[in-house]
Amino acid sequence: MDPIQPIYSWNVNGYEVRVFQEQDYLEYETVDIKSGKIFFKGFDNFKGVTLEEMLSRFKNCRVMIEDNGSAKFLQRYHTLDLNNYEVNLIKGTNDLIWDVFSNLTQITSFISFRESISPSARCHPETVAIINEIKNECFKDSSQIVRLIDDFKVVRLVDKVIFENEGKKWKANSFNKQLNDYIQNSFDKNRDWMLYNSWATSATVLWASGGALSTSLTAYLGTGVIGSSASLVSLLALSQFAMVGGLLIPLAYVGYNTSKGADELFDELINNERKINDCQKTPNLIEIEPKLTAPSSFDPRIIVSKFTWAVTLITGPKGDSGNHAAIIVEGLDNAYFNGVNTNQEYFIYKSEFNPPIRARIYDKKKFQRDLLIGIQKSETWMISSEKVEVMLNSIEQEKQLQQDMLNDGEKIKIDYKGNESILGKGHHNCFTWAREKLKMLNIDMPKIKFGPPDMLLTLPKCYTHTIEEGLKRELTVQQI
Amino acid sequence: MLDQWSSFCSPSYSYLVNYEIQSRMYNWLDENTEETQWLKLPALGMWCASNTLTTVTGTAGIAEVFFKGLGILATSPFTNNRIDNAKIGLCEIFVHAPKNVLRTIFVPIDFLCGIIPVCVEPKHAIMKVAECMRINLLHAKKGTLKSPKHENDLDCLQSIVKPKFMKYQGKTFKRLKPDL
Numbered sequence A: 001m002d003p004i005q006p007i008y009s010w011n012v013n014g015y016e017v018r019v020f021q022e023q024d025y026l027e028y029e030t031v032d033i034k035s036g037k038i039f040f041k042g043f044d045n046f047k048g049v050t051l052e053e054m055l056s057r058f059k060n061c062r063v064m065i066e067d068n069g070s071a072k073f074l075q076r077y078h079t080l081d082l083n084n085y086e087v088n089l090i091k092g093t094n095d096l097i098w099d100v101f102s103n104l105t106q107i108t109s110f111i112s113f114r115e116s117i118s119p120s121a122r123c124h125p126e127t128v129a130i131i132n133e134i135k136n137e138c139f140k141d142s143s144q145i146v147r148l149i150d151d152f153k154v155v156r157l158v159d160k161v162i163f164e165n166e167g168k169k170w171k172a173n174s175f176n177k178q179l180n181d182y183i184q185n186s187f188d189k190n191r192d193w194m195l196y197n198s199w200a201t202s203a204t205v206l207w208a209s210g211g212a213l214s215t216s217l218t219a220y221l222g223t224g225v226i227g228s229s230a231s232l233v234s235l236l237a238l239s240q241f242a243m244v245g246g247l248l249i250p251l252a253y254v255g256y257n258t259s260k261g262a263d264e265l266f267d268e269l270i271n272n273e274r275k276i277n278d279c280q281k282t283p284n285l286i287e288i289e290p291k292l293t294a295p296s297s298f299d300p301r302i303i304v305s306k307f308t309w310a311v312t313l314i315t316g317p318k319g320d321s322g323n324h325a326a327i328i329v330e331g332l333d334n335a336y337f338n339g340v341n342t343n344q345e346y347f348i349y350k351s352e353f354n355p356p357i358r359a360r361i362y363d364k365k366k367f368q369r370d371l372l373i374g375i376q377k378s379e380t381w382m383i384s385s386e387k388v389e390v391m392l393n394s395i396e397q398e399k400q401l402q403q404d405m406l407n408d409g410e411k412i413k414i415d416y417k418g419n420e421s422i423l424g425k426g427h428h429n430c431f432t433w434a435r436e437k438l439k440m441l442n443i444d445m446p447k448i449k450f451g452p453p454d455m456l457l458t459l460p461k462c463y464t465h466t467i468e469e470g471l472k473r474e475l476t477v478q479q480i
Numbered sequence B: 001m002l003d004q005w006s007s008f009c010s011p012s013y014s015y016l017v018n019y020e021i022q023s024r025m026y027n028w029l030d031e032n033t034e035e036t037q038w039l040k041l042p043a044l045g046m047w048c049a050s051n052t053l054t055t056v057t058g059t060a061g062i063a064e065v066f067f068k069g070l071g072i073l074a075t076s077p078f079t080n081n082r083i084d085n086a087k088i089g090l091c092e093i094f095v096h097a098p099k100n101v102l103r104t105i106f107v108p109i110d111f112l113c114g115i116i117p118v119c120v121e122p123k124h125a126i127m128k129v130a131e132c133m134r135i136n137l138l139h140a141k142k143g144t145l146k147s148p149k150h151e152n153d154l155d156c157l158q159s160i161v162k163p164k165f166m167k168y169q170g171k172t173f174k175r176l177k178p179d180l
Helices: A050-059 A126-139 A142-153 A160-191 A191-221 A225-279 A364-374 A385-407 A430-441 A467-472 B003-005 B013-031 B040-078 B082-120 B122-142 B148-153 B157-176
Strands: A008-012 A015-021 A026-032 A038-042 A061-065 A070-082 A083-091 A096-102 A108-112 A116-121 A152-158 A287-290 A310-316 A324-330 A346-353 A356-362 A376-384
Touching: A008 A061, A015 A061, A026 B122, A038 B003, A050 A061, A050 A070, A061 A083, A061 A096, A070 A096, A070 A142, A070 A152, A083 A142, A083 A152, A116 A126, A116 A346, A126 A376, A142 A152, A152 A346, A152 B003, A160 A225, A191 A225, A310 A356, A310 A385, A324 A385, A324 A430, A346 A430, A356 A385, A364 A430, A376 A385, A376 A467, A385 A430, B013 B040, B013 B122, B040 B082, B040 B122, B122 B148, B122 B157, B148 B157
Parallel strands: A116 A287
Antiparallel strands: A008 A015, A015 A026, A026 A038, A061 A070, A070 A083, A083 A096, A096 A108, A152 A287, A310 A324, A310 A376, A324 A346, A346 A356
């Protein structure tokens, strides 16, 4: 008599789990492949599930073997191929689990989804927040799993070697960066205080010691030419010392406070290092980031996603000598432009005060042509799509308002000098309008070229540079 | 009545003639320079000519207003509203005529200030002056020069010219890169 053939079988870490169909139930056995001995025999009790349903579930499930050899048949959501690994996302009893099969070692390991999932270093804080939300809710809410599968991709599996190598680099970079930032902020914060105190200290030193010195000199040498000259020369010399001393004393005070703060920062970093060492006990981290990304049309180093959009202020090619400003938003559509773009399609959206306000998708061909003719740009800011949407909604509302005004026969006023000009009547020009809108995103436009003061004339091109110049500039941390 | 009139410019045929001629000049230039690349020279020429014309008509306007005021004042005893007419005559002589003098003095300053935009973006300057002249002509015909309505219309000038100019630039760029 022929032995009964299994209907399904899985190989897991040197064991084979075979499922056999008996008349109206399923039975499985766990077999040690090396010895061929049956390690465990049993049947899975699928409560309330028909045999047909069980059979169809087996097609899409992964097996986890307990210490005693009993098997757990877990539903698989997603499979990924990552270099030397095959990664499956499966549903455990209390949490989602990553089933990681190494092609090199032929070993399958099971990692807790919640503990192992980690946003890649390129992720924007808002994207990290979304990942955390998915992490916490996806076991209960299956829509979050769909979101995870649709919108995110696994970048890599971080094993202990990668973790240790990168951890060292990260620690060094992080410490240097944090320390530099801290010192810079400390001095920036105290700049006015130092300036005021250096003058105050200089004046006090000069007044107190100068008075005493000149009194004693005139008392000793008399009030004649020699006495007066000596006291004048000594006062001049003293004033130099007082100025240097006046500057050094507050500088030393701020320096002392800064170094104290730096020590605290160092302690904190030591603590963080301990935390990192603790983390190393976790066998693997699975780094994820938004699945679909696209490079910015201004600078291919800038990557946008549906969660993080790039906001840039441009000038030109239109306007007086290219002095027409507009806000450009680039990103992957997240259904904000419903009906205009397909979901996750790269878009360029242009908002400008012409007048009236115009806000529309920038035709890509037209954009390329305008780039050739001469567009200048500001720095590009990476902002979460949610925040940008708030700004775009505000622009849309203002646009509607202006349209109503035009329909009523009113005219929208614009002043080339800008709203800050003392020569004008406080009306916006294209740039000051855009700058006000960007303030909604906490963007403060820095002036980067020499030009007239804003109180006379706000010249948009003073705030932008050429695309080529932008490509030469060092890019801050990329966030998607 | 005098207070109300004092801020206005007296209806003047010299001004009307000036705006009539300049409006035609700039509209002609605007229409005929749609395809032109080299605009600076014709625009500068036109700017010089129009400012000369403004100076001439402005000077004529001073004489016109003065004599008009003198005429109204001299004929006032023979009219029904003697006092009112005399007031209007005095206003023309002592308010509007000096204002016209100031306006004429201001023309060379305006000329110098205007040279910069004419050189930087001649087409925009042409469009702006053409629109400005259209508004001025309209108010000169109505006799409401320098009235609040006129001031308001001039305030909105840029909002009319800017989109027009941008449209013009759009067409120019399309001509430059027809394939894109």
